[in-house]
Amino acid sequence: MSVTDKFISLPNKSPKCTFSLENFPGIGKKIREKLLNYYSNENDALKAIQVGAVGCVPGISFKQALKFAQTYFELTEEVSLIDVLVTPDITEIYDNVIGHIEKYARTNYSKLKLRLYFPLPSHKIQLIKERQQYFYKSIQFVQKHSQNLKERGFSKLLSALDNLKQGEDFPKIRSRIIITDSQKVENFLVEEDIISSIVFEKINFSKITDNLKFFQNYSRNFDVVIYCGDHSEKIPAFSNLITIPSKNMSIETLVPEKIIRVFGFNKNIIQSMIRIVVNLKNLKEEKLINHFLSHFDIKKIRTLKENTSILDEKGEILSKIDSTLDEFRAIADEFSSLVGETESWINDQIQSEIGQRSIQIQGKQILDLIRTDLSIEQVRNYIPAEVDELIEETIHKGLETLCKQLHLGKQDQDLTLNLIPEIIEFPIQLNTQECDVLEKKISARLNTHKYSVMVKIASQLSETYEYLLQLHQILLEFDFFYTIGTFAHQFGLSIPQILEKQYGFFGTNLTNLELKSEKISNQDSKKNDPEPIPITYQLGSCTDSKIPEITPATLCLLTGSNSGGKTMCINTCSQAIILAQMGFPSLGDLKFHPFDELYYYKKSSGQLSAGAFETTLLQFVQLAQSPKLKIVFADELESITEPNAASKVLSGIFSLLLQNPNNFGIFVTHLAELLQTNFTAKQKNSIRIDGIEATGLDKNLHLIVDRNPRFNYVAKSTPELILTRLAKSGSKEQQLFFSTILKLFNH
Template sequence: MELTSIPGVGEKTAASLRELDDPERALRDGDVSALARASGISEGRAARIARGAIRARHDDPGGFTATARARELHRDALELLKDRTVTDYAAKRLETLYPSGVQSRIDEVRAFAREAMEHDPTDAVLDALEAVEPLDEPSDVHVRDRCLATQDAETYSRAREAVPELSVELVEDTRQLSELARGYSTVIALDEAFAGTDLEGDVRVEPDALDDPESVVPERTLSFFAHNRETLQAAAAVHREADLDPPCDLDTLDGALDRLDSDGAVRGDEDLDRLNAALASLDGAVEEAERLANDHLRNAIEERDVTIEGGDLLSLVERGAGVDSLLQRELAEEYATAIRKAREQFVDALDLEDTVSLANRVFEEEPTFPVEHDEQALSRLREELTATRDRRAGRRKREVADELAGLQADCRELVDRALELDVELAVARFAEAFDCTMPEFGGDGFAIEGGRSPLLDVAFEAVESVDYRVEGVALLSGVNSGGKTSTLDLVGLVVTLAHMGLPVPAEYARVERIDELHYHAKTQGTLDAGAFESTLREFGNLVTSVSEQRSVLVLVDELESITEPGASANIMAGILEALDERGATAVFVSHLAREIIDAADTELAVDGIQADGIEDGELIVDRTPVKGQLARSTPELIVEKLAEDRTAEDGFYDALLEKF
């Protein structure tokens, strides 16, 4: 796909998208989260780009929602769906759903929605989804125990780019390579020239190392799994609870994840644990061994009588001998015992059977009091333990990374399926919450049976159902607060959802496939001359755009408020006549229905939301419009109620009633 062919994507945006791992997949799948990771692209823009890619794929010109209120209905529909998502990904992914007049796009989403409605969104699945989010590549992986080395400047540059997690060093000869080995537990030489040379330390000659960076830096793979541990475990739980067929063996994945710490270190290796424990306890073990040796010597000295003849004492003094010489002469055996105990204590405490010789050097046999460890020997032991630990950790990391690397692609699919399931469950939950059905397409106009609007500010269970059908143009009349606007909203929402390919809140619905929805909401107050002219131009353009090749649905709520009532009636009559002549479907809500009918040169259909009367100051209304009947007004109902009261003997209210 040529990125710049997508509506709204220029060269700069295309360059940002190309930085993604797989921009075509993200565009194809509508992966808004992935698109938003591109430089300079917000989540809102990512959703628009994804919709643009979909439109390009279906050759969809867009423009279905032709007015502000029509666009509001689309947003309202999306919010109802997004309210039923668990993950941020699903909420963003739903932004790619939009109403379209192109049959292929409608059919694509209808197929998705039908499958989605088959799901059972259990609490266990929804709970598991709470911890699922798109996989993330850790960006803070730095390895300090090994380095790459090369003699070649070009190889040096390539290594720095391919393996940024490691230090890369330029060396001239084997001497410098050996020096590096004293500072790192492992050095990986990238030049064939170093092969066969005898080098100190752990120096590996691997000329092909850059062809497989993961073998050089297994931490790259391990960090990915450690960083995404909770998401992977949650995605596995989603598959188990939803009884989905996973792309990999979940028990194998769980076992592999259990072998990693949160920082990517390998767990469950006894030798590694022993070496780590030894290094952590090294200083404390030295102090304890010193204390044990000194306690033994102190007790020995206190319990023994040491006799030195005058000549011997004079000889020792003349030679400048001190307590060490006395210890060597009089307590040599006890000192040897003290050192032996110190060494045994030190080795046992740290479990250093494989480095006994090096550990023993920490406590020399030359008598001193108090007994003190050899700091240089302790440093050498620390270095040896560190190098041994790092080499073993490196081997174990490579082993586990090799095992996990084979799961990485499947794990991505595992998470993707869980996230997509949340999108599907949102549709299923929406359909269940609002008693939805999949609408039919065909015929002229629309037909809705048992429709209930979820947009009303009352509990959905309390919403009265509405049946309404229109073919051609119709006037919808009714009393104030009788439900005219909510009926218009219901029609607009059903048509919008149907063209999004989604289920609609009705027992049955049939809609004509249209290219544009024009919904003109109620105008607040009379328009000034400029705004009035602009409104007329808008309707003029609308009327002239209707043709056999481009069908529209027009919904208008109380257009009469734009100017004087008499002029409004004439204008609306003319608009309805023009729309009727062109075969459009339109519903105009108006309190001037009688005046519009009188002003029209052709017969116009009129429907009425009827009020049966007033009880305790409240209207009793049948919300379903009655075909072919003009609704009575609220004032007429009030006058009728007063006339029936019969408290006025002069017939005043009867006379008023006759005026209607």
């Protein structure tokens, strides 16, 4: 498998600027070495960085990987989010759009990766098209297979992908030590971060006077002692002392747990990954997801399944995998009880044997025994030899049995003799200090054999370890692919049409994401709310002959009633443009030409201070004179200053915007009629006034509003309808007050 086959990506293009891992922002020496160790060469590593795939490299998080991918994109494409989303308000709308998509992401990877996508400028049309082709397949896939996959609990399986552990919380092994006299070995231990996982000591043979005594000390204090180096002839023979030539050193041979525990800790997630693969394979969907299916190596996946079947969820080797390991493990677990049973048997035997015998003692001995000044030790001198022999024989029989139960080899059988207490007292208690020594020996035997078994298992697992990480990366990419398709399917989105020779946009059936989201949530809670009303809107030369009343204009003034939907209209249009320029499915049916810059100005909560007012005006001068293709969404910009000056300020801004053919804008305003008096005939040809108007009140006194803007129509704000509603509701005093005001409108 080539490196470019190790991950799924969007189109992979050669960079416009040249850089290397050496000067890549955010990549230091340690990460650079990890990348070069994992990938065959620097070029392959950079390609993996480009698509955010280096999260499968041990020691690099997915968050880091996606940050590197973002940096790579900005360097090679020479564009960043702040270049396109210019004002804080348009960035806020972008964040809200991302927030809606995030709800359909099952993994943190997908949520993080969404931030790699932001609206692209007009000179990135080809890249937008490539993204559209990719995400079109995701829509088609979800529409075709989502119900089938939902019934199989597919979303839950994808959610499990978040839980893969790469040994980040690996506990330090304190019962094993690595000893070396080699700088090469020490460097390897540091580079692979093995030094943080195991006790390590550097030695110098020239300063050791007695090798046997020196290594015996380590052998007694550690269960497993590993010498890794090239002077094996200087290493004495101890049962728990293992020699590894430096040429054979690896993570598998030194710390096999690092690989084994990855498989054990991830046993459940590996099973989920296999089920995901099986589900996708069974769909036989070559057309839409072949770029994922082609990476599913059934032979390796079968090996993954077999490998995890020998481990528990803590990375421990299950029983019945190695009979000797099972035997040593059982003995170590039962050591204390076996010693206790041996003591009980010895004492029972002594008591039984002596109780059944007649022991003779001479009269003079009796007289000596009844002396008052005799110590216990002196009394022992009068115990007949046959009793001593009986006790000694019984102890030896008990220890012989214990030796067999502990399965000690000939070289270790003398250890049980050390358990005989120095002073024989009844009941017999075996030497506790020597019991500890023997237990340490039993533990060392278990862990030494367990280590050798783990080395074999780790060697087998290492062959599939890389594929495990690759498969995980592929399935995370699939979750991202599936996320976009699910989001688009739920919200009824489609791939917009890019118009390269026309400018502006034209959209029909545009439904605001907030309104659609509420409807979807209410459906889940079984509320029967009406469907949100989709709108049609247009700006620039992107038109449709089916709607003849549309007059192409680069600047639109949106007028109409309070609470009629003007703000919602420009918010919806901005959402549509943002999604479209991200290369994502967008609202309704949309035709557009990408803008280089997007601006949005929310309605001011009050008149701006002199400084803020000045800053806003300067910003409009700057954006109006910029040669970049741009669109401005502004909500009641007149609120930034006092009413008398507002129309003059807006007229000046519009006049400045119209001087540059690359300026497009939609302005919500209540001053349309007043502004018209300030427009020249030429300006009126470039400005279209549209309206959203309330026509009355329904039986519940709610405004009756056609949310769809009427083109070339100045809509009234109709405050009298609001007054009518207030005059028909509330207390008698309120009704009287508002009726009085309403009469003023009727004269």
